[in-house]
Amino acid sequence: MMSDVSVSLNKTAGASDIAGGMASPGDFLALLKPRVMSLVIFTALVGLVRAPDHVHPVIAFTALLCIAVGAGAAGALNMWWDADIDAIMSRTSRRPIPAGRITPGECLAFGLTLACFSVGVLGLLVNVLSAALLAFTIFFYVVIYTIWLKRSTPQNIVIGGASGAFPPMVAWAAASGSLSLEPILLVAIIFFWTPPHFWALALYRADDYARAGVPMLPVTAGGDETRRQILLYTLFLVPLAISPALIGYAGIAYAVVSTVTGAGMLWLAINVYRKRTGDDAVRAARKLFGFSILYLFLLFATLLVEAVIPGV
């Protein structure tokens, strides 16, 4: 009986021993997932520049800042919810919460504050439509993807990928106050790019995901089915990425870049499909993962250049 009491007391002491206020500004910055944020800023910038209406540079900067901070807030809330599985997976075990540098409460407060602030400022200083879309993006990433889908279905990143695809549409709405087919096309490109990108990563990190109990496709359906799905999504993605040039939204430079890099993407996806065992399989998946980042960057960079330098 006595030992039960002491064990209980020790547990209580341990629970209250979480040291808040130990974090440095860098730890809070890490909660914002800066690498993901940089991709969000870049794709949002393209949406902003491609929008037909002129927007004052200060307003454009404010819109980009709010979108970036909103994305960071969603990342922080994702780290708050996923702290338990982050501690198990080697890729994420050094994040601020599992490493013990920030408490879950601090992370939650930080994420909620930034989310409310980014949406509020975007609504007040830019326009209501873009603020509503940003709020929906944060909600979709945190509630639909992180809390609901991530641990319940292997289609988690397919549906959840929509939240990562929204930033150019939010930026377009910030610049023009409306939506049209072009920003939806940009969203569709990122949406269909997400599964091959993340499943390539999951192929060589399957053990990590399995240990954490995350039902990624390679864990639930196996490597072969994942390779088939990667190829199918890539077959759909490549013509979709070329389509802005075909329907007149983009120029010759984009047509050339999207065709050449699309061929590269398809070639690497076929390689992943063919090489199924040993080091060759891991190398093929790593190459596809790395190239997919370059692919998306080149597509959006070309759209950006075409918008900034007319006639390219």
Add this chain to the structure above:
Amino acid sequence: MSVAKPGQKRATVAKPKAATAKGSKPQPTPARQPAPDAGVVLTDEQKRRRRARSLAIAGVLGFLVLLFYVVTIVKLGPNVLNRPL
């Protein structure tokens, strides 16, 4: 749950010194012993981090003041000067 960084000390709560027994030799006081009513005593590392956080918050607040001012001017536009007196 929380793990301190290697080589890092946690904040400690100061405890009152135990009364010295009568007639025994007074023990030398360790250096930097907190006063009995000092409350939570931060380590030097914790103080440094708190200062860094405070400076970061000050910087962000200053930046927001500037941003709100500039956006207000931009939204008002040049016509703000052309008003009937």
